Amino acid sequence: MESRIVASRLSSVRLSLRARMILLAAEGLQNKEIAERLGVDRLQVARWRKRYLEHRLSGIERDLPRGAPPVKMDLARLVELTTQSKPEAMTHWSTRRMAAELGVSAASVSRHWRKHGLKPHLLRGFKVSRDPHFVEKLEDIVGLYMSPPEHALVLCVDEK
Known part of the structure; x- marks a missing residue:
């Protein structure tokens, strides 16, 4: 089969060389002799021989994917950190700080936050009023709600 690949004019130059x-x-x-004859590096010969031994013809037909393998993000940890904790001496997580914590890129953190609707910079809690009489007003409102007086009439005035 390999001799047909070498003889064929339809085979790619790379595949023909590997065959x-x-x-x-x-x-x-030996690898050194093959490399000298074909004008390639000895390590390249060793690589293709190894792939041929492991996968036969399919091992030399395609190159392996280039670049670094994709980094797997621990999504459960991302959500937990975003919703249940705050970084030290900060009010909320930033994409860069979260990325450094998880060992991924800031773009990945941002992409997952958008995908899952997480917005750590927005507060979703009860904000206490700065009104100095807030406590008395709150007690009055809660008291009226919990035990309203008999025959009470509640009016609402819209100030618009």
């Missing part, structure tokens, strides 16, 4: 490496190895030549 020649395998055929020369089948003749008993």
Whole structure:
């Protein structure tokens, strides 16, 4: 099969070169000799011989994906940290600080926050009024709500 690949005019140059490496190895030549004959690096010959041994013809037909493998993000930890904690001496998580904590890029953190509707910069809690008479007013309102007087009439005035 490899000899047909080498002889074919339809084969790519890369595949033909790899098939020649395998055929020369089948003749008993060492990696160094094959590399000298074909004008390639000895490590390249060793790589393609190894892939051929592991996967046969499919091992030399395609290159492996280039670049670093994608980083897997611990999504459960991202959500937990975002919703249940705050960074030290900060009011909320920033994308950069969260990225440093999880060991991923800030863009990944931002993408997952948008996808899951997480907005750590927005407060979702009860804000206490700065009114000095707030406590008395609150007690009055809660008291009226919990035990309203008999025959009480509640009026609402809209100030608009």
